[in-house]
Amino acid sequence: MNDNQNPPQLISFHGLPALQLRCADGAQAVITLHGGHLVSWIPAAGGERLYLSETSAFDGRQAIRGGVPVIFPQFGPTGPLPRHGFARTSAWKLEGIRQEKEFALATLTLDDDETTRQIWPHAFHLELSVGIGGDRLDMELEVENPGAHAFSFTSALHTYLRVAEVENILLEGLNGTLYQDQTKGNKLVRDTGVALTVEGEVDRIYQDAPPTLLLRDPGRPLGVHSEGFTDTVVWNPWEDKCAALKDMPARDFRHMLCIEAGCIATPILLEPGASWFGRQTLMELRNS
Numbered sequence: 502m503n504d505n506q507n508p509p510q511l512i513s514f515h516g517l518p519a520l521q522l523r524c525a526d527g528a529q530a531v532i533t534l535h536g537g538h539l540v541s542w543i544p545a546a547g548g549e550r551l552y553l554s555e556t557s558a559f560d561g562r563q564a565i566r567g568g569v570p571v572i573f574p575q576f577g578p579t580g581p582l583p584r585h586g587f588a589r590t591s592a593w594k595l596e597g598i599r600q601e602k603e604f605a606l607a608t609l610t611l612d613d614d615e616t617t618r619q620i621w622p623h624a625f626h627l628e629l630s631v632g633i634g635g636d637r638l639d640m641e642l643e644v645e646n647p648g649a650h651a652f653s654f655t656s657a658l659h660t661y662l663r664v665a666e667v668e669n670i671l672l673e674g675l676n677g678t679l680y681q682d683q684t685k686g687n688k689l690v691r692d693t694g695v696a697l698t699v700e701g702e703v704d705r706i707y708q709d710a711p712p713t714l715l716l717r718d719p720g721r722p723l724g725v726h727s728e729g730f731t732d733t734v735v736w737n738p739w740e741d742k743c744a745a746l747k748d749m750p751a752r753d754f755r756h757m758l759c760i761e762a763g764c765i766a767t768p769i770l771l772e773p774g775a776s777w778f779g780r781q782t783l784m785e786l787r788n789s
């Protein structure tokens with residue numbers, strides 16, 4: 502039964518076809534078909550929780566800067582594919598929507614086609630589910646191998662969180678975890694801080710990271726939980742690298758922090774007929 506007073510809507514988001522989910526409790530989300538890209542999440546308590554660059558491209562070709570880009574089948578520049586793979590720049594299909602009073606769920610899919618096979622010769626099926634309700638957002642990525650040959654991939658949900666002032670946040674839960682420091686040629690370092698603070702460029706791939714983290718943004722604590730994804734990337738470009746990004750205002754590094762759930766250090770190998778899934782959950786904790 503769909504007893505929601507706010508049925509899902511197909512909208513235009515900066516000119517891109519998008520889906521707007523709205524729950525009776527006030528929770529909302531917007532997902533563009535370009536990239537299968539979540540560009541907005543407002544929990545029931547109110548207030549946007551995702552960072553989205555106001556100078557991002559929305560041309561249906563380039564990746565959107567902000568929100569939650571889906572990274573597949575290659576994380577970063579390491580490999581033969583365009584940086585961070587092609588899923589974030591591909592046209593996804595809306596597969597289904599469920600909208601009830603207390604939650605809304607959208608499922609989008611992406612399959613291999615002639616263009617993807619030219620640069621990555623594998624059959625694949627991706628399913629992205631985005632569920633909202635109350636103070637919670639669940640994003641789940643499933644990867645299937647419908648082909649006759651095994652393939653391996655790296656992947657991430659590249660979540661850009663909006664923060665009031667990045668120098669005032671604390672990220673708890675990573676103490677004791679090994680990370681590749683991408684600002685230092687992937688040097689392996691063990692995190693020894695009680696909490697991570699951001700006072701300069703941070704670009705770390707935490708390996709076998711703890712599944713539950715707490716982002717303390719004053720007045721707006723957020724729980725970040727992952728399942729299936731083994732690694733966590735924490736990224737803030739800081740002043741110089743942000744200024745060099747043509748699709749992000751120079752000062753905006755102060756208002757974002759990426760906490761990405763990924764499978765990066767050890768690629769996933771999928772045999773024919775096999776599937777894998779990973780999930781990232783965000784939980785607004787203001788009311789708890």
Ligand code: BG6
Nearest residue numbers: 584585659683704705734736761
């Ligand atoms: C992060 C990487 O995941 O993505 C960074 O760790 C990278 O190294 C960032 O700079 C943004 O990548 P892009 O391709 O969206 O500019």
